Structure formats: structure tokens, C-alpha cells
Amino acid sequence: xxxxxxxxxxxxxxxxxxxxxxxxxxxxxxxxxxxxxxxxxxxxxxxxxxxxxxxxxxxxxxxxxxxxxxxxxxxxxxxxxxxxxxxxxxxxxxxxxxxxxxxxxxxxxxxxxxxxxxxxxxxx
Numbered sequence: 047x048x049x050x051x052x053x054x055x056x057x058x059x060x061x062x063x064x065x066x067x068x069x070x071x072x073x074x075x076x077x078x079x080x081x082x083x084x085x086x087x088x089x090x091x092x093x094x095x096x097x098x099x100x101x102x103x104x105x106x107x108x109x110x111x112x113x114x115x116x117x118x119x120x121x122x123x124x125x126x127x128x129x130x131x132x133x134x135x136x137x138x139x140x141x142x143x144x145x146x147x148x149x150x151x152x153x154x155x156x157x158x159x160x161x162x163x164x165x166x167x168x169x170x
Contacts, residue, residue, distance in 0.1 A: 047168065049124055059084050069093050082156065091117035093118070145158075
């Protein structure tokens, strides 16, 4: 199975100038654990629940702290023809949980560790 089979639904997007509070609200409203950061139609980062936890632990004002200060910049992206096995190997190596899938310069969506686990159970 390849990543293109797992990409679907909507991807939550925020600008780098959004606040952590905006990002957390978007995650809660859409029941996801990340937001993709887009600036001028370009993927510039990803902000995850882990990033929010770190910010809370440091006592930052979530209503004032900007996404660009806490996001992971320039995340690795994956082509839609990457296999599930290749993606899982990358996750195990890096510890990341989200794979932005891009075709050329277009974001197709994000495949999560949960999506990959589901795909692995379907291959049994």
C-alpha cells in the first residue's frame, strides 16, 4: 500500500502569525493533533500537540505566542507513491508522528501514525 491511498479528508491549516491558542482551538474543533503551517501558499511548518505541551510547560501565554515560534520548520514531506513500510521505517527512525504528503508543490494531506498502523493491519 502507498501513502496516496491513506490521504483523505481535510487538513487543518494555520498561518505562522496565528497564536498557539488559535492552533489549539482548531485542533480541538476538528479533533486532530496537528495543524499544517502555510505561508504564501507554501508549507513552512507543522505544529503538533507535543509543541503545545512544551509551550504550556514553559508557561507561555498561548493567546500571545505565535505558531512560528513553536512549530517545526520545514518538515520532511513525502511523495504519494512512498510505501507504508518506508513511511513506518522513517517514523521509527525520527520519532515523528505526521507525514505531510506532497505532489510537487501541492499539499495532498497528512498521513498520521494512526493511519499507518491501520494500513499495516490491512496488509495482514
